[in-house]
Amino acid sequence: MKSSASNTYFLQGNEACVEAAVIAGCRFFAGYPISPANEIAERMSTLLPKVDGIFMQMEDELASINAIMGASWAGKKTMTATSGPGFSLMQETIGWAFMTETPCVIVDVQRVGPGTGQATKCAQGDVMQSRWGTHGDYSAIALSPNSVQEMFELTIRAFNLAEKYRTPVILLTDETIAHLREQVTIPPLENIRIINRKKPEAEDKAFFGLEEVAPMPAIGEGFNVAVTASTHDEYGVRFTADPSVHTRIVRNINDKIRNHADDIADVESYNIDNCQVGIVSYGCTSRAVHEAVEEAERKGIETGYVRLKTVWPFPEKAVKRLAQAAKKLIVPEMNLGQIFYEVKRAACSAEVIPINKIGGGELIAPEEILAEIERGNP
Amino acid sequence: MMVEAFSPRKYMRDLKFPFCPGCGLFSVSDAFLRAVHELGYKDLSKFVFCSGIGCSSWVPSPYYIGDSLHTLHGRSIPVATSVKLVRPDLNVVVFGGDGDIVGIGLGHFIHAARRNADVLVIMTNNMIYGMTGGQVAPTTPLRTKTTTTPYGSFEHPIDAARLAAAAGAAYSARWTTAHPNDLRKSIKKAIQTKGFGFIEAVSQCPTAYGRRAGFKDIGEMLKWFKESAIAVEQSKKMSEKELEKRIVVGEFVQRSRPTLVETVYAMIEEAKAGAKQN
Numbered sequence: 265m266k267s268s269a270s271n272t273y274f275l276q277g278n279e280a281c282v283e284a285a286v287i288a289g290c291r292f293f294a295g296y297p298i299s300p301a302n303e304i305a306e307r308m309s310t311l312l313p314k315v316d317g318i319f320m321q322m323e324d325e326l327a328s329i330n331a332i333m334g335a336s337w338a339g340k341k342t343m344t345a346t347s348g349p350g351f352s353l354m355q356e357t358i359g360w361a362f363m364t365e366t367p368c369v370i371v372d373v374q375r376v377g378p379g380t381g382q383a384t385k386c387a388q389g390d391v392m393q394s395r396w397g398t399h400g401d402y403s404a405i406a407l408s409p410n411s412v413q414e415m416f417e418l419t420i421r422a423f424n425l426a427e428k429y430r431t432p433v434i435l436l437t438d439e440t441i442a443h444l445r446e447q448v449t450i451p452p453l454e455n456i457r458i459i460n461r462k463k464p465e466a467e468d469k470a471f472f473g474l475e476e477v478a479p480m481p482a483i484g485e486g487f488n489v490a491v492t493a494s495t496h497d498e499y500g501v502r503f504t505a506d507p508s509v510h511t512r513i514v515r516n517i518n519d520k521i522r523n524h525a526d527d528i529a530d531v532e533s534y535n536i537d538n539c540q541v542g543i544v545s546y547g548c549t550s551r552a553v554h555e556a557v558e559e560a561e562r563k564g565i566e567t568g569y570v571r572l573k574t575v576w577p578f579p580e581k582a583v584k585r586l587a588q589a590a591k592k593l594i595v596p597e598m599n600l601g602q603i604f605y606e607v608k609r610a611a612c613s614a615e616v617i618p619i620n621k622i623g624g625g626e627l628i629a630p631e632e633i634l635a636e637i638e639r640g641n642p
Numbered sequence: 643m644m645v646e647a648f649s650p651r652k653y654m655r656d657l658k659f660p661f662c663p664g665c666g667l668f669s670v671s672d673a674f675l676r677a678v679h680e681l682g683y684k685d686l687s688k689f690v691f692c693s694g695i696g697c698s699s700w701v702p703s704p705y706y707i708g709d710s711l712h713t714l715h716g717r718s719i720p721v722a723t724s725v726k727l728v729r730p731d732l733n734v735v736v737f738g739g740d741g742d743i744v745g746i747g748l749g750h751f752i753h754a755a756r757r758n759a760d761v762l763v764i765m766t767n768n769m770i771y772g773m774t775g776g777q778v779a780p781t782t783p784l785r786t787k788t789t790t791t792p793y794g795s796f797e798h799p800i801d802a803a804r805l806a807a808a809a810g811a812a813y814s815a816r817w818t819t820a821h822p823n824d825l826r827k828s829i830k831k832a833i834q835t836k837g838f839g840f841i842e843a844v845s846q847c848p849t850a851y852g853r854r855a856g857f858k859d860i861g862e863m864l865k866w867f868k869e870s871a872i873a874v875e876q877s878k879k880m881s882e883k884e885l886e887k888r889i890v891v892g893e894f895v896q897r898s899r900p901t902l903v904e905t906v907y908a909m910i911e912e913a914k915a916g917a918k919q920n
Contacts, residue, residue: 292728294720313913318727318906323753327720330713334692334721337711338728360714483690483709484729490704492712501657501704 272449277415277442278303278345281371281435282311283450284419285343289458290369291317292335292342294328296350299383300439301373304345325350329357329370336366337491339482341423345371348390349380351397358432359398363493365472365480365517367426367433367461369419374438374547376623385625386439388547391602394434395576401514403521405528406434406576408546412446418573424459425528429520430477436575438598439625440548470498473513477520521577529579532571536582539568541637542590542614544583544607546572549596549628556633565641578606587611594619594636596628648679653686654705661697664860666819666845670766671701673822673843674735677829689733692722694747696739697773697847698766716747719754722761723902730760730903733833740767740781744802748780751802755809755838759902762832762839765802768847776850783887787854803842807895812837814894818844818867821891828893837901844889 275283282304285293293312295305305321312319318335322328325346332342346354351372361368374390376382394406405425409418419435426433464471464479464487471478471489478498481487490500495510503509521528534557536542541560545553550571560567568590570582583606587593593611595604596619604618617636621628653675661667678686686708693699695715703712713721718736726734736743743751743765754761770788771777778788778795781802785794803816813835815828825843832839846852846863857863867889874892877885 292724294724313910314917316910316914318724318910320724320727320906322720323749326717327750327753330717330720331724333713334711334724335728338725340728356714357717483711483725484732486687488707488709490710490712492703492710493714494712 270449270451272447274445275412275448276303276445277409277412277437278373279307280412280416280448281345281419281437282307284416285369285423286311286315286317287450287453287456288420288423289341289460290343290423291315292332292340293317293344294320294322294331294335294342295344295346296322296325296328298325298347298350300375300442301345301347301371303442304371304373325353326357329354332368333357333361333366336368337483341367341427343369343371345373347373347375347383348377348393351390351393355393355397359400359402360493361432362398362402362517364491365430365478367430367480369422369426369433369435371435371437373442374436376625382623382625384439385623386548386598386627387622387625388438388549388598388602389622390436391575391597391599394436401518403518404434404576405429405431405521406436406574408436408572408575409441410547410550410571411441412444413448414573415441416448416450420456420458424457427459427461428477429524430461430480431521434576436547438548440627472496472498472500473516474498475516475519525577526581528574529577529581530573531579531582532573533569533582533586535566535568536570536586537568537589538566539586539590540566540592540641541568542586542593543567543569543633543637544572544586544593544595544603545569545597546575546603549598552596552628552630552633555630556637559630559634560637563638565637567637572603575603578610580610583607583610584612587614590614592617592640594633596633598622598628648676650675653678653707655707657705659705660700662849664846664848665697666768666843666847667698667701667766669819669822670698670764670825670843670845673826674764674829676826677833680826681830681833689735690725690729691735691737692718692725693737694718694742695773696742696771698737698739699742701737702735716742716745716750718742719747719750719759719761719763723754723757723759726760726903727906730907734761736761736763738763738765739772740765740769740802741771741779744800744805745780752805752809755806755811755840757902758810758812758837758899760837762841764829764841764843766843766845767802768845768851769799770847770851772847772850776854787856788851789854803840803894806838806840810838810899811840811895812898812901813839813896815840815892816842816844816889816894817891818871818889819846820864820867821871824891831896835896837899
C-alpha cells in the first residue's frame with residue numbers, strides 16, 4: 265500500500281473500500297456485524313491498528329455511528345459500514361451529523377429488503393433511504409460505485425466530500441460490487457488528492473451554519489465548542505423555538521450542498537446528445553448497460569447513457585440533457601422504482617420506462633435492457 | 643498556600659440554567675463543579691462533556707465553559723467512549739438522566755461498563771421523564787402516579803448503580819441530592835478512578851414527579867431521600883421486602899482492571915510491532 269508507484273491488486277469491492285479509506289486518512293472505524301458488509305470491518309480491524317488507527321466493534325449500529333461522531337469531533341476521519349437494516353438504525357444519527365456538520369463516511373452495502381429480506385442477496389432498495397432516511401430538511405450526498413476500481417476511487421471521494429463540505433457522505437454500494445473481485449490499480453499516493461477539513465483560526469468563535477462551510481475545531485483544542493443537533497446559532501447556543509435562527513442555520517447547511525451540486529454530482533455519460541434511446545443507471549445495474557448499448561448500436565439504434573456515480577444530489581443536468589435528445593429513457597434498477605421517479609421528474613416530456621427486478625440478487629441482464637431499447641425501434 | 647474560594651461562575655458561561663425552581667440538577671452541577679475545584683482544576687480545559695436528551699443533559703451544554711457534545715437521546719456513552727479513545731489525555735464526563743442512560747441507552751451503559759471504557763457517567767435519577775412532562779420511567783418506584791400511569795406504575799424499577807457494578811464498572815456509587823457532601827466526594831473519587839465510573843444521583847423533580855406523587859414541596863422530597871436512604875453495608879443485612887421502599891446509598895464497587903484505553907493502545911502497539919517484523 266505504501267508505494268510511490270502505481271500498484272495493481274486483485275481485490276474484492278469491500279477490500280478496495282478499506283484500502284481507500286486508510287489512504288484517505290480514515291483513522292477511526294466503528295461497526296457492527298451485518299451481511300454483506302462484514303469484510304469492511306474485518307479488514308479495517310487488521311489495517312487500522314498498524315497505522316495508529318482505532319477499530320471498534322460496537323454493541324449495535326446506534327453505538328457504531330455515534331462512536332464515529334465522537335471520533336470525528338475528536339479530530340479523526342471516521343467511517344462505518346453497514347447494510348439496509350443497520351442503515352435504518354443509523355438514520356437518526358445521520359440527522360445529528362447533518363445538523364452538527366460532522367464529517368464522516370457511511371458505507372451502505374445494499375441487500376434485499378424490506379425487513380430482514382434476503383441478507384446475502386444484492387438489491388438497490390436504499391436509494392431513497394440514503395436521501396430521505398432521517399427526519400427534517402437535509403441534503404444528502406450519496407455515491408454509487410460500479411466496479412472495484414471505482415469502489416476505491418469513490419471511497420476516497422466520499423472522504424474528500426465529507427471533509428470539504430463538513431457533512432456525512434453515504435457510499436451507496438451493493439452486494440454485487442462489494443463482493444466482486446477485480447483488478448484494482450492504486451496510483452502513487454502522492455497523485456491521490458486528499459482533502460482535509462478546514463480548521464479554525466485561534467480567534468474564531470463561529471463554527472456552525474455559516475454561509476460557506478464553517479471551520480471545524482476539534483474538542484480539546486481550547487475552542488470550548490458546544491456541539492448540539494438542537495437548533496443552534498453560529499456559536500452552538502441552542503434556540504429551540506426561534507424560527508429565524510432555525511431557518512438561517514438549516515438553510516445554510518442545506519445550501520452548502522445544494523449550491524455546490526455541480527461540484528458534487530458526477531456522472532459517466534455516453535452519446536447523450538445524439539441518441540434515440542437513453543439509459544439512466546447506477547451501481548451494479550449499470551454494468552449490463554454497456555453490453556446492451558453496444559448490441560443496440562450494432563443493430564443501428566443510436567443509444568446513449570448517463571451513469572450516476574453520484575446518486576445524491578441527483579445529477580439533474582446530465583439527465584435533462586439526455587432527455588432532450590432521446591425520445592425514450594430506460595431506468596433499470598434492482599428495486600420497484602426509486603431513481604425512476606427522479607428521472608421522470610427531470611425528463612419532462614420524454615417517455616421513461618422502468619426495468620425492475622427484486623429478490624434473489626440476480627442482476628438485470630443486458631438482454632433485458634436490449635429488449636426494452638428495441639421495443640418500438642424496429 | 644491560599645486555596646482559591648469556590649465559585650461555579652468560574653466554570654460556567656454567563657447564561658442562566660433553564661431548570662425549574664427547586665430542581666435537583668442545581669445540586670448535582672454544584673457537587674460536580676466543587677469536586678473539579680477541589681481536585682485543583684482551574685478551568686474545564688481538561689474535560690470533555692457528552693450528554694444526551696433530557697433536562698440533565700443540559701447541565702454541561704452549553705453552560706459549562708468547555709467542549710461539549712450534546713448527542714441524541716441515549717447515545718452519549720458511545721460518543722464519549724470514542725472521544726476518550728482518541729483523546730485519552732482528557733477527562734470525559736457524561737451527564738445524563740435515568741431515561742437517557744438506563745432507558746433508551748441501557749445497552750450502551752452495560753457495554754461501556756463491560757469494556758471498562760474510561761468515562762465517568764453522572765446519572766441524575768429523578769425517577770421520571772421530566773422534560774417531556776412526567777411519564778413513567780424505568781426508575782419509577784412501583785405504584786407511583788405519573789402521566790402515563792394514572793393508576794400507579796406497575797413495573798419494578800431498575801437498580802442502575804448495582805447494574806453498573808455487576809456489568810464491570812471500575813467505580814459505582816449512589817447518593818441523593820440530600821447527601822451533597824457524599825455526592826461530591828464520590829464524584830471526586832470517580833474522576834480519579836481509571837476505567838468506567840458511574841455516579842447515580844437520586845434527585846427531586848418537583849414539577850413532573852413530586853406534584854403527582856403526592857409531595858407538597860421540595861423539602862418533603864428531600865426528607866423522603868434522607869429517611870429512606872440506607873447504607874450499602876447495612877442493606878446487606880436486610881431482606882428484599884425490608885428494602886422495598888429504601889434507597890440504598892454508598893459505593894457499590896471500586897476496583898482496578900484493565901481499561902479500554904489501555905487494552906486498545908496495547909493492541910495497537912502489538913499490531914505495529916508485528917507489522918515491522920513482517
